[in-house]
Amino acid sequence: MSNPRNPQISDVLTIVLKDSILLPGTEEYEKENGSYFSAFENEIKPSHIVKPTSVKQVQDLIVALRPHVLSGECRLAIRGHGHTPFAGSANVQNGVTIDMRGFKGVTLTEDKSVVQIGVGETWTTVYAELEKHGLTVAGGRVGRIGVAGFILGGGLSMFSTRMGFACDSVIEFEVVLASGEVAIANAGENAGLWNALKGGLNNFGILTSFKMKTFVSGNIWGGITYYMPDTFSQLLQNACDFVCNETDEDTHIMCSAGYGFGHQAVTCVMYHTRGEENPPSLQRFTALEPQIKQMGTMRTSTHLGFCEELSKFSSDGLRQYWASITIKPDISLMETFHQKWQETLDTIKDAAGFIFSFGFHPLTKALLENSEKAGGNAKAISPSDGPLFVILINPIWTLPEDDNRIFAAVDNLVGEFRALASEKGLLHRYIFPNYAYQKDDIIAGYGERSVSRLRETSKKYDPEGMFQKGVPGGFKLPTKGT
DSSP, rough: OOOTTTTHHHHHHHHHHTEEEEEETTTHHHHTTTTTBHHHHHHOSSSSOOOOOOHHHHHHHHHHHHHHHTSSSOOEEEEESOOOTTTTTOOOTTTTEEEEETOOOEEEEETTTTEETTTOOOOHHHHHHHHTTTTEEESSSSTEEEEEEEHHHHOTTTTTTHHOSGGEEEEEEEEEEETTTTTEEESSHHHHHHHHHHHHHHHHHHEEEEEEEOOOOOEEEEEEEEOOOGGHHHHHHHHHHHHHHHHOTEEEEEEEEEEEETEEEEEEEETTTHHHHHOGHHHHHTTOBBHHHHGGGOOEEHHHHHHHHHHTOOOOOBBBBEEEEEEEEOOHHHHHHHHHHHHHHHHHTTTTTTTEEEEEEEEEEEHHOOOHHOOOOOOOOOOOOSSEEEEEEEEEEEGGGGHHHHHHHHHHHHHHHHHHOOOOHHHHHHHHGGGGOOOOOGGGGGGHHHHHHHHHHHHHHOOOOHHHSSOOOOOOOOOOOO
């Protein structure tokens, strides 16, 4: 167990980082430790926050801390921008939190076909820089999200139907290993590590930068359409038709039912990434009535513009989290899910500041096929498994006294979803890591073959298991026999 007063740890950190160490009780420590996406992360108090800004500093940190981590004296957390909401995902009680937000840089190659991105960036800063050159990448849909955790979890982008998961556009990772060495991982060098990092989370090292393929950034047509609550059944039918039958690979949708401040609404966020206005592929959503017209935002804009729009729908520091399962499309099952969601809502909507959404995000066959063509990733979802829906449950509230009942209610709801889908043979093993709940065994959902490869990669690059034993946050590789 970590000791908040361990002078050896303090000495080691001071030697490596000098002034870039924040200690409890200081104004800067409180500010930085209070800047996570969720209140649950803000409430954890590490003994030290360290802020390296160079690869050499990260190497020196790992070499210096390694014996203390392997002995159990010290535990580590690795923070990008800290958007994974559950407690301990990127922060560690009485341990050392390595804050990587100082790793800046959005650097194009000479021919502008590839961009190197520092892990301290957000998608807003990446898109803003690339748009100066008429370019973009298949990154996050919400601009304010950090780049590192998003990519290591796989990520969905507006361009995913044509390009696969966001991680499939990564052609190279730079990562500091448990030994303190720097590994460059791509299709030709450390290829097993390259594949493992595409969805393998923080299990293999500390990511410092990565390179992605760029492409021309043209106009996009899309936005958010709001509907009256009684349109849900028709929206669901249209979404199932879309995910099963639509062939236009320049489309992307997210559908949800939501509650907030005493009101319900149904939404479809939709995009045509080649900028075609109201294309046939999206008319099943644009023509659906009755709409709440004054709230709609359909328009022509840029990748940056749309990602900035979605950034406005979330705030830092609230009591909030996500839970998710993946299913095969089925109207009657999802109608039942919606009814169960409504029943759960009725039991907890009196919580202060309560907002609650039930969303479904398509994984089309084209997305899975294009992911496989790009070289594959740790998720190892066969295109023949598609199409699929990622189901997302998202509660938000303000008071800690409501924690237990909301966690219990949502826990039960997701358990019911899982059981109902399983009974009908419609539950898929995969859980989307970027929306996963802390109790889920994410990596096990990648399937036995992928898990076996990931274990081999871990043994090769981290033979003593430093990142398995000493970095408790995130989702670890399953232990043998599970």
